[in-house]
Amino acid sequence: MIVAIDGPSGTGKSSTSKAVAAQLGLSYLDTGAQYRAITWWMLSNGVDVADQEAIAAAADKPSIVSGTDPRQPAISADGLDASGPIRTQEVTAAVSAVSAVPEVRARITELQRMIAAEAGGGIVVEGRDIGTTVLPGADLKVFLTASPEARAARRSGELKTTAGRPVTDLAATQQALTARDKADSSRKTSPLKKADDAVEVDTTELTLEQVIECVVTLVEKAAARKAEAEPVEEAAR
Ligand SMILES: Nc1ncnc2c1ncn2[C@@H]1O[C@H](COP(=O)(O)OP(=O)(O)O)[C@@H](O)[C@H]1O
């Protein structure tokens, strides 16, 4: 069972994907964390992230390793734990430029397909281009959306909780989100886009629990469809 969950920032992809995977006993992959980890590695290793050629030349250098346990997501770059540093504003500000470079996308996409192929019991993979490019044959594709106001309020609430005090105002958070959405949706290689066969869920007025319940139901229905289809395929052989 392969589940692809895509959508812009703050729509609830990570929280929903982790909870759905944990509830259904599936593996979990945060592809945004991989793009953030390669960005962090470049920033830490003197690669000029304003220079596309420099990014392309360095794309193959770091070893990026992702854990796939939804209860303990892990990410490292060259053996160093990247889970803290990838959430800094410095990385957030640079990640769209790094992830737009085709050599970076080719490298990370190959890694994602390997991880999905190795996840025996099934996997929930979340990102921007999973349903369209990375795993177009996924058994279920979900595209999460929410109003820019709701997304900014969620992100801003998160920043305050993490630091214990407000680090950015709501308007600045919304502006940064909108800029990242624009960059991610307009890049040439594999832009953020709903797959034609994805189920769109607008989470603006839903609680996180309601979104999780909705996606669990969608996964169960997709699993039932798959189970029904497989004996027919077997018989046809
Ligand atoms: N439906 C929802 N209602 C309210 N808050 C939510 C909802 N979904 C997610 N959140 C909160 O919003 C923040 C961003 O969610 P996250 O799952 O990280 O989104 P994404 O991965 O799409 O960027 C988190 O703090 C999360 O708890």
Ligand SMILES: Nc1ccn([C@@H]2O[C@H](COP(=O)(O)OP(=O)(O)O)[C@@H](O)[C@H]2O)c(=O)n1
């Ligand atoms: N499949 C993916 C996932 C993330 N990304 C890039 O990585 C960035 C960070 O992704 P993320 O999922 O951690 O972002 P948030 O939604 O958590 O803010 C995005 O803004 C994209 O630029 C991508 O290009 N393709």
